[in-house]
Amino acid sequence: MAKDDKRERILDAALALFAERGFHGTAVPLVAKAAEVGAGTIYRYFESKERLVNELYRREKQRVVEHVLRALPTADSPRAQFHSFFRSIIGFALENRASFTFLEHHHHAPYLDTESRALEERTVMLALSFLAETARQRITKPVAPEVLMAVVWGAIVRLLKEIWDGHVSLDEATLDQAEDVLWEAVRL
Amino acid sequence: MAKDDKRERILDAALALFAERGFHGTAVPLVAKAAEVGAGTIYRYFESKERLVNELYRREKQRVVEHVLRALPTADSPRAQFHSFFRSIIGFALENRASFTFLEHHHHAPYLDTESRALEERTVMLALSFLAETARQRITKPVAPEVLMAVVWGAIVRLLKEIWDGHVSLDEATLDQAEDVLWEAVRL
Amino acid sequence: MAKDDKRERILDAALALFAERGFHGTAVPLVAKAAEVGAGTIYRYFESKERLVNELYRREKQRVVEHVLRALPTADSPRAQFHSFFRSIIGFALENRASFTFLEHHHHAPYLDTESRALEERTVMLALSFLAETARQRITKPVAPEVLMAVVWGAIVRLLKEIWDGHVSLDEATLDQAEDVLWEAVRL
């Protein structure tokens, strides 16, 4: 499986570099060097730098989604599912900083193609239907699910940035507080 | 005032382009063309591309802060001040989409200099002391102000993106709902 | 005489800068700033940067020649005249380092025009005829005057460089020695 190995190594190297220096700030030969492959090799696996960033975006997006869904106790209460979701996201981000940073940084980047955008859309849908259902059950507020989503997701993203900047301490108590704050925001 | 005129035109052009395509994605000649000046002219007003982005960052940051502070009813209740803050930010962003997008996109960019970072710090402090004081008065939650800040600010940023993407409708009712959701998140 | 004043100031500024940084290394606006005139003003007095360097070359060349000729005891012995010449050149160079350096550095520069080259030629002629005459008188060697000229002039130029570099000490004894060495080289 030498081939896939190489492909993954390129994606891994690109992930770290794009997260740290951005898409335009990262030269393809640099990715090649970090992946320990020849510069030309990248073009055997990816048509162009844009294709590379798109395939990477999809891979990482899928990884987060799977990470969250795998842990989700779909049979439990909405509150319990919210807890799981919150902790999954935080957990994933802390263990995969580059991945999370990369995804946030490239959200809606002009070089993302239709497929990447569609995947993003589908991901959002999962959360939206959850919030639509809990609203119907009068558990969460009778507010457009998109609004609640924006609040929860936006808050989490910012929270993580503050944690990484050292402005918010990373401990169980703080995480529980943050989770409660967000639940209070959305619950009826 | 031909001189200021040109300087402002460059900053305005850079604002629109940096917001849309990012710093590295925007070539200086492109800014020049948009500002309808020669490429060399930009360097009469700004030492380098990095200086340009920094001066732009400061100009825009100051504009938002002033916009918010000017309207803030400091003598009124914290709830009233929160309302003013929320509406000021939303109002500013909607009328200055490029400015808001640019500031968000360049938050903590590696090419921001000490002065720009210091200004950012001072801005954040304003919000943090407000939340620290209301917490002391047992109006907002006894949670680190940085956490509440992250929630409120992160939520607002995301909300605006969703509005611009057309996923959240822009009407008084929705805005009031969003504001209430956030206030419930932070209030005791 | 405000006009000539300005012209001279431009030439003076250009002399110092061209000597220090070379022709291509000196920007016209820099000359303007050093001369305390507007950049456009230079073009009122000189058609182009090349014209400026040519007129400067001529002015400085004439200055050295006049300096040397003024002191030359044409009625005295060739040896005395040689002494005067040697000391005049050294004296001029030490008091006008920029001028001397500039002239040496621009000797045969591709942007020197016909007039500048012709002046150079005429200058050389003065020395050549002196050496031709002394050769005829069997005072200096029966060698092509161009060869003796090359030796004397080349040696002096190099000597001055070594003095300015601090490799050769600048005192009467050393100067006398150097002069004797050169006279022995040319004398029969």
Next chain:
Amino acid sequence: MAKDDKRERILDAALALFAERGFHGTAVPLVAKAAEVGAGTIYRYFESKERLVNELYRREKQRVVEHVLRALPTADSPRAQFHSFFRSIIGFALENRASFTFLEHHHHAPYLDTESRALEERTVMLALSFLAETARQRITKPVAPEVLMAVVWGAIVRLLKEIWDGHVSLDEATLDQAEDVLWEAVRL
């Protein structure tokens, strides 16, 4: 040896152009064109234009030194060694006009780095110790070797210029005369 081939072609092209037009007067794309390589290729072999000129300076300096030393009859009389030195230099210069002109033109250029300067220093030392030793043996004049060096070297440089300008004819007799003139200058 495709690699060395290209590197050498770049150095050769740069040598000709720098000798003719100077460092600042020669654009990198011009060197590329003359070397028949792409402009970017130059930067695969040389970090910067300054690095290129330094590596070129060292290559050429070493070539002259080796050329001279290889022929030097170290066991013979000082006069014989002087003869060898004189003819070696003249021979090298005539066969490598660009190299000689380049080295003279870039002597002490502000963009030469420490290594280049050190090499220059070492080169000069060789000549200085020769003159110091012959002075001790009362063969050359009891004059600072730096002065004699300046005379000999300056004279040779100038002589070559005059030869190339066609002012001094290039024949055995003339060369012998010039050599004698210089030996008389330095000998006791």
Next chain:
DNA sequence: TATGAATGAGCTTTCATTCAT
């Protein structure tokens, strides 16, 4: 299949020259 040397378009920046004032 994999490479990395080579490329040239395009980047940021400089500067000789012009021209409205």
Next chain:
DNA sequence: TATGAATGAAAGCTCATTCAT
């Protein structure tokens, strides 16, 4: 007459992409 802001061509340099090996 004198200015200096403005310019755009061209500088040094980078990098996405190709292609001979």
